Every structure is written in structure tokens, then in C-alpha cells.
Amino acid sequence: MAVNAHAASARTATARQPRLRIMVLGLRGVIDVQGGIETHARRLYPLLARLGCDVEIVQRSAYYPRERRRRGWRRITLTYLWSPRTRIAETAVHTLLGVLYAAVKRPDVLHLHAIGPALLAPLARLFGLRVVVTHHCADYEREKWGPLAKAVLRAGERLGIAFAHWPIVVSPVLKETVETRYGIDATLIPNGAPMATPRRTRHTLRRFDLQPWRYVLCVARLVPEKRQHDLIAAFQAARPPGWKLVFVGEIEQGDGYCQELIAQAARDATIVLAGYQSGVALHELYTHAGLFVLPSAVEGHPIALLEAAVYEVPLLASAIPANLALPLPRNRYFPVGDAKALARQLEVMTQGTAATTAERRALHAAIRANYSWRKAAELTSSVYRNVARGGWQHG
Known part of the structure; x- marks a missing residue:
């Protein structure tokens, strides 16, 4: 896939390319919220902000009391949209509101994270948005979900992969699953490992x-x-x-x-x-x-x-x-x-x-x-620029 070649010169190209407006949707929040996707966003998006991206992360207001809401963090704009804090409706309602918000704001790229939010990829495309979807995990395998929720998540996987201009996966296992199940090529961008900061204090x-x-x-x-x-x-x-x-x-x-x-x-x-x-x-x-x-x-x-x-x-x-x-x-x-x-x-x-x-x-x-977050950021930046200028993997 062409992404690897672009990533090698990402920082050089950034100096002569316009900044991209990226809207991020699907995580609960980027600050003080635990979760794999949330950690992924915390590590990735400050680096992308340095690589020529104006990033806006749409967070779920239920996780942030008004006195704790910040409007910016590490060159990233933080936006808060309402969602019910209930297991079934939280993701669906917040993603729907987020896609409607994106349809008004018109970012260069809307990046949906996880297969639950990816269920709304067709709606985002209907609004003329350019969509990237990252598949983080086969969430329908989680024990907490019943048959109906698992069926919805499987539909989210299928629709997200099919309607994204560019699908991303974070592991070789997910890449094989996507390509075998749907016949669609997906870009592998693994999570990175942080720099260790050992502490003598106890x-x-x-x-x-x-x-x-x-x-x-x-x-x-x-x-x-x-x-x-x-x-x-x-x-x-x-x-x-x-x-x-x-x-x-x-x-x-x-x-x-x-x-x-x-x-x-x-x-x-x-x-x-x-x-x-x-x-x-x-x-x-x-x-x-x-x-x-x-x-x-x-x-x-x-x-x-x-x-x-x-x-x-x-x-x-x-x-x-x-x-x-x-x-x-x-x-x-x-x-x-x-x-x-x-x-x-x-x-x-x-x-x-x-x-x-x-x-x-x-x-x-x-x-x-x-496993490097810097490399992950460069690869993701290359995907964004390909999508913003009209490229896609399919669709």
C-alpha cells in the first residue's frame, strides 16, 4: 500500500502542505478516561498536531463535569457533546450527534474509531464527508454484550469497513480478518510503545x-x-x-x-x-x-x-x-x-x-x-492527506 512510502517523507512534506482539519469521533474522551482507544488517542493526536493536522476531538460530556472541561490540550481542540451514560445508547447517540456536528463543521477528514461508531459511516458519507475508520477490536466478542448488541457491532464492522474511504486496523489479526471476511484491503498501523519514564519515587x-x-x-x-x-x-x-x-x-x-x-x-x-x-x-x-x-x-x-x-x-x-x-x-x-x-x-x-x-x-x-507512536502518526497523516485530496481504498 502507498501509505508506507508517503510516511517516510511525512515531516518534510508537512512544511509545504496546508494544514488539515481532522475531526475525531468514537472515544469517550482523551483526558483522564481509561480505555485502549482513549490511550491510543492520547498518544497519537498530539503527534499529528505537530505533523500539520488541526485536530478536534469530540468527547462525551457525561465523563466531564463542567468545571473540568478544557477547550484545548496539547494543540488539540476539545469539543463536548451530550450522550446518555448508559451501556446501550451512549455510543450510538453520541456518534449520531457527532456526525451531525461534523456535517455542519465540514472537516477535511472525519475519523471514526471502533466498530460501534463505524455503524454511522454510511450517514457520514451521505453528508459528503471524507471518512477514515480505525478498527481497534472485535468488540462483538466481548462478554458484556447480548445477541442483539453483538449483531449491531458486527454490522458496524461491515459498514465501517465498506463505507470508509480508508480503513485502518491496529493488528495483523484484524487485518487478516477484514481482508478475508470482506475482501477489502486495510492499512495496518499498530499502536506504539511509549518511552519509559522510570520513577525512583515510591x-x-x-x-x-x-x-x-x-x-x-x-x-x-x-x-x-x-x-x-x-x-x-x-x-x-x-x-x-x-x-x-x-x-x-x-x-x-x-x-x-x-x-x-x-x-x-x-x-x-x-x-x-x-x-x-x-x-x-x-x-x-x-x-x-x-x-x-x-x-x-x-x-x-x-x-x-x-x-x-x-x-x-x-x-x-x-x-x-x-x-x-x-x-x-x-x-x-x-x-x-x-x-x-x-x-x-x-x-x-x-x-x-x-x-x-x-x-x-x-x-x-x-x-x-x-511499535512506534511516531511512525503511527506519520502513517496516519499520510492516510489523511490521501483521503483529503480525493483518494480512497475503495467505495
């Missing part, structure tokens, strides 16, 4: 009564398909002496799965629910973790694993296609949902050295070599 560890290198860390949304309950069962079976299990993820009030995790933590002092963490606090938790575990049943392209790898934290991950695509040693995987197998690996990894320094540094180097 304020967050003291706050949660943690000892350096004596806790297992899991950073993920607290939802059933991330399978934190499997990790709890495995940790309680292994019972590594002197270790704790730390979950970083927003605790949503009234959510049934969060309530189950809260109840389990209340009965076991070695389980710590740290809530949503970012910035220095998250850097401290990564820096001093003894082991990072991602037990997910569903992933698109696991940013949290990439982050842990650049901090050189020993890793364990479920053996699902998205995780297997990363350059981890084969003995660092376990069957998804198999708490007994995970418990055996926890026993091994928490006794003595979990991974040699050479192994951790080699993984760090491989991740840094293959």
Missing part, C-alpha cells in the same frame, strides 16, 4: 502499602472480558509469600463486575484495587512491579502489554491471537480462562528471578523497534 506504593518488586500488576478496564477474576483465582491458589495483586482500572459505581471485584478485595488484604491511575502514579507502579499479567479474553492490540514491556517488567499474557502477535517468549503465555495453568506460572515467576535482565532488555528492544 509515593504510590506507600499509598497502597506495596513493596517494590513484590506485587503483580494488571492494568486494564474492569470488565468481564479482561478476566481479572481468573487472575484473582490464580493468585489465591499460588499464594506467593509477601506478594500482593494490584489492579489498575476505573471502578465504576453500580457496575456488577466491579462490585464482584470489590467484594473479593474486601475479603483478601493481598488484593488491591487501585482505581484509575495515570501520570507519575502509573509510572511508579510500572517501575516497581515484580510481574505484569494480562489475562484478557479479548484484545485488539494490547497497549498495556507494550507499556509494561518498555518498563522491562516480566510479563505473562493470555494466549489469544492479539497477544501472541507480540514478540514474547512462548513460555510467557497461558490458556485464556485457565486459572490453574496461570497459578502454576505465577508460582514459578514469583520465586526467584521472574526473567533475566538480558531477556527483559531484548524484549524492550524488540518492542521499541517494531
